[in-house]
Amino acid sequence: MNHLTDVRPSALAGRWYPADPDRLANTVDDYLARASLPEISGEILGVISPHAGHQYSGPVAGYAFATLHSLRPDLVVIASPFHQAHSDGILTSGHDGYQTPLGSVPVDQQAVREVEQALEEKTGLGLTRIKRDNEHAVEIEIPFLQRVLSGEFSLLPLMIHQQDPEIMRTLGTILSKLLGDRKGLLVASTDLSHFYPAQEAEKLDQRIIAEIVNLNPRGLYQAEEEGKGYACGKDALAAVLWAAKDLGANRARHLKHSHSGEITGDNSRVVGYEAAVLLRE
Secondary structure (H helix, E strand, O other): OOOOOOEEOOOOEOOOEOOOHHHHHHHHHHHHHHOOOOOOOOEEEEEEEOOOOHHHHHHHHHHHHHOOOOOOOOEEEEEEEOOOOOOOOEEEEOOOEEEEOOEEEEEOHHHHHHHHHHHHHHHOOOOEEEOOOOOHHHHOOHHHHHHHOOOOOEEEEEEEOOOOHHHHHHHHHHHHHHHHOOOEEEEEEOOOOEEEOHHHHHHHHHHHHHHHHOOOHHHHHHHHHOOOOOOOOHHHHHHHHHHHHHOOOOEEEEEEEEEOHHHHOOOOOEEEEEEEEEEEO
16 A cells, blocks of 8 residues: 655546546446457557546547556556646656545656656756646546556656657657666557547548557657647657657557547547557567
8 A cells, every 4th residue: 555645636536537436447447348459469568548538538548558457567657748838848746646536656756766867967858846736648547557457556757848859769768768677668648639620630640640550759740740640749659659669669559549529529629539559579
């Protein structure tokens, strides 16, 4: 059992997902059970999952996290965008852990220090610690991890503002070295295109999905520069793809794509959701 003295209180319970522990557990378990997965071969190094409210993107997130039933990682790196204004580029939690209605999960302070030191040495950037933030893109994934992973695990949350791809390449290398000697898991938290008509969003999202399947993080930036694909967490996604490749990933499996219009019925302005898994075969 975790004995944490400074836990980040949930910013999402009762709004982005149920506040009642039993209801939350049941809804997450249902998303996981409903995922119809292909046969997954190889070692799972990471997953890509959306980060909207569970009622919107939970059915897609279930596909990503359902691949993890047999895993027992010690450390889970969740890389996400940071949606609020901030002067610094890479942030992490200043708390000892994250709280959800399902319990608390500790932040691995040693991992935070190792990443911070390596970033400072290689890029001149540090990690900015924040407290009582409202960032949803990390927390939204945690209840899935709490339900699907059978062992205890700690978190390394990384929330990223728009960054130069070379910094993300360096961050990927740092993460791969961090996880190289540990039982670790990478989670890229990102939605895809925002507020395009469903038919156009489908085309934009397929370009990003193609770059994921091709394990091509630079292609994410090229797609956006060309106006042919968007991911709100492209920097976090790129860092995770680079880290996974450094760890030996040689295949990415697309699992499920959807968009908000399939839930709301409004196809005029949708948000795209993708689930994928990163493999070393």
